[in-house]
Amino acid sequence: MRRTLYRFLIELTNGRFTSYLLRKFAQSRLSRAIIPSYARVFKIQQGEMEKELHEYRTLHELFTRRLKEGRRPIEQSADIIISPVDGVFADAGPITEDKVFHVKGKNYSVADMLGSQEKAGTYKGGTYVILYLSPSHYHRIHSPVSGRVLRRYTLGRKSYPVNELGLKYGKDTLSKNYRSITEVDSAGKHTAIVKVGAMFVNSIELLHRNDELQKGEEMAYFTFGSTVVLLFERGMAEVDAGLKPGQGVVVGQRLAKRL
Template structure:
């Protein structure tokens, strides 16, 4: 009953019109009124921001802020895979031969997530990794490794929340939400960087249009907090053993090693 009610409320409030209204507000000068309280409530790290808080004219500008130079360093180890975002490391594990994985007790389909059986087949027997971004985090997305972009595509329309309640009661949030996917080939192996939209504001803006991408290079940004899912081919990586669910990670921090 609780799950049904939750989903009904989301469906009633998560349409194109409500998304449009919220986006317009966040991009308006009127939204600047709540920036100080927003920064306080969500404990924004103002010492890391490129500009002073009062220089952001809209919430959208604050959401998509850049960092001061030198605030993030990219792991230089040739075999390292780095975190593409600042966020909370939610989980990692195997993708089974049926192209499914489980997180928080729920099963997710790689076929649904990537849109076709052909795309999903590459990751059967591989590894998944999930990193959640809250509204407090830096929202820009960087490449976890160097390689060549083989495909970019967008799937889905609506988005359930990706917070704890959304993951528990939502309907296949990671594989059915609005999502922007970038596949990168590196040393003959494939990685899928799945950028999952958050409730109401589905905007994921791509900044990188070239074929070649370098580890740590900026690729896109979320308009609001959301989630990144990384999918790796079989026997491609080994996740850093010290990583645990709920741990904070930062852009450029080593999260796995190439095998």
């Protein structure tokens, strides 16, 4: 019953019109009035921001803020995979031979997430990592590996919450939400960087258009909090055993070791 009610309420509030209104407000000068309270409620780390709080003209500018130079050093070792975002380490584990992974008691299809069985086949027997961004986090996305971009594409239309309740009660949120996917060939092994929209966040802006990516290079940004799912080909990554669900991570931090 609770799951049905949750989904019904989200359907009522997650149409294009409500998303449009929220986005227009966040991009308007009217939103500037709530920036101080937003920063206080979400405990924004103002000392890390590129600009002073009063210099942001809209809430959207604050959402998509950059950080001061040098605030996120990148682990440069070639055998280290880094976190692409500031966020919370939500989960990690194996992708089965059936191209499925399990989160919060649910099965997620890699074929649904990537849009085809053919693409999913690359990652069977591999590893997944889920990183969640709250409204308080820095929202820019960086590459976890260096490599050659194979493809960029988007899938899905609506987006449901990807927080704890969304993963528990939502319907295939990670594999059905609006998502922007970048696949990279990194030294002969494939990585899929899946940027998943959250409710009201069908705005994932791509910044990188070149054929090559460098580890730590800025790729895109979310307009609000959301989630990044990383898929690694079999035999590519071993996630650090010290990472625990709910633990905070930052851009450039060691996430996994390359095998």
